[in-house]
Amino acid sequence: MPQPSAGLQFGKYKLLERIATGGMAEIYRARMTAVAGITKPVVIKKILPGYADDDAFVSMFINEARIALGLSHGNIAQIFDFGEVEGEYFLAMEWVDGHPLSHVMRRAREKGLSALPPPLAVLVAIDMLRGLAYAHTRLDDNGRPLHIVHRDVSPQNVLLSYEGQVKLVDFGIARARLAGRETKADAVKGKYVYFAPEQARGEALDARTDVFAAGTVLYEMLCGRRPFEGSLQEVLRKICQGDFPRPREWTPGIPPALERILLTAMATSPEQRYQTAQAFAEALTRQLHVTAPDVSPSELGHFMGYLFEPELVDAGRPVQLPREFLTRVGRWSGVPAPPPIPTPPDMPRYGLEHRGEHRGEQRGEPRGDLTTQPLPP
Structure with a gap:
């Protein structure tokens, strides 16, 4: 589909701007018009035309809709519509006026910060974990656990609004009991530099997998670099062996207690990690109250x-x-x-x-290594 200029009608939505194109789907900034001329900014995610006849991908897309439509939490971008327009499946989701965490970290480098200030990185992580904890504990209509696992927690899938809200997005490869059986192909989906060891080995996943990935994201925020770098095979080996520099090797100013919390979340064995995202969030909250009592959301x-x-x-x-x-x-x-x-x-x-207004971005680009420079005025 060509890039819309003045807006291209798509069912009850007007597509205003394509803001991201992935391997199999594209994302548009759009506007919904309701009765009495009331409008609302939204994001439309739809399958690329070349994959509309791919039954496996369509099934995965429908699975995303099934999971995401049941989630309603302040730290998860709301999905409020799912449908089909002229053979194209789509999701309509909340427009978050801001940037993905990946872009925030890149801009921090450009402003002279080697990494995010530790109290702010911890605030982001706490909100991210609250969203995960909510998803992990959802029940179906009969009161049975859904066992939702995001499986793709990464800086690209954490949005920060200009008001400071933190929102998780993209449950497209999440697994839940209602989603059916997992295939071998599913095991390699996601961004491998944020994989947990069991994910790298293609083993069964649970909420502790997301705990590890959240720890990896927090590590990157605190240190200005990822814990695992290299080729696919090299990264997967390092992940399985727990072979990565300790956070204070890169950022000596990180409080020792915060480093211990982070290393617990990134333990190679799931049994040695925080068993829930909530427990991880609570540990970070206690540490933040001790080391930065003056910080606020x-x-x-x-x-x-x-x-x-x-x-x-x-x-x-x-x-x-x-x-x-x-x-x-x-x-x-x-x-x-x-x-x-x-x-x-x-x-x-x-x-x-x-005074100014910026439309923000829903998706961002990967960032490079960060460097330390004086903080500019």
Whole structure:
């Protein structure tokens, strides 16, 4: 399908912009029009035409709809419609006005941060784990556990809104009891650098698999690099052997207690990990209260404004960056805070206010290795 310019009608949705194309599906920013002219921004995910006749892929897509439509949690992007338009299956989901975590980490590098500030990385991880804990404990209509496992927890599938909300997306390869039997092909789906050892070996998976992947994502946020790098075979070997540098080797400022929590989540044996995403989240919450008692969820929104201020300013959306927040970013990251910005008498003392609006992105690009530079003003 060509890139829509003024908008291409697709059932009750108007496709405004293609924002990502994967191997078998494409994602559009779209607008839904309801009665009385009421509109709502949405995301449409639909099968590429070349795969519409692939029964196996269509079955997987329907499985995603079956799982995702039953999930309703503040840390999971809501799927609210599933259907077919002229032979094309689609999902309609919540539009998250922000960026994937992969893009956030790349922009942090461009702003001079070697990694995300530890308290903010922990905040992201806690919300991500809350969404996973909810999915892991869902029941069917008869009260039986669904045993949902995401299996593709990665920075590309964690979205951060400009307000600081954290949303999990893409349960496309998730498994649940209602989804049927797993095939050998299923075992290699997902991004292998975030695989758990049992996933790398093609063994049975459970919620602890997502705990390991969440730990890998937190490692990357804290260290500015992935724990496992190399070719497919090399990475899978390292994962199975637990062969990776300890977090404090890359980032000595990480609190020892936080490193212990992370290493527990990334234990090679599932029995030695946190047994639930909730337990992992609670350990991180306790540690955060000890080492950064002044941090609050609003800091994530400030951080997104700090990282993406140029786009926001250019498009007319208000951005307020408190001076106290900029000072904390420097302290958390171990680099000097920027010099004070002169404030005219008629301006608020918390900083300069800009106006801008940015449409955000639903998917992002892989990031490279991060480097340490002075924090710019």
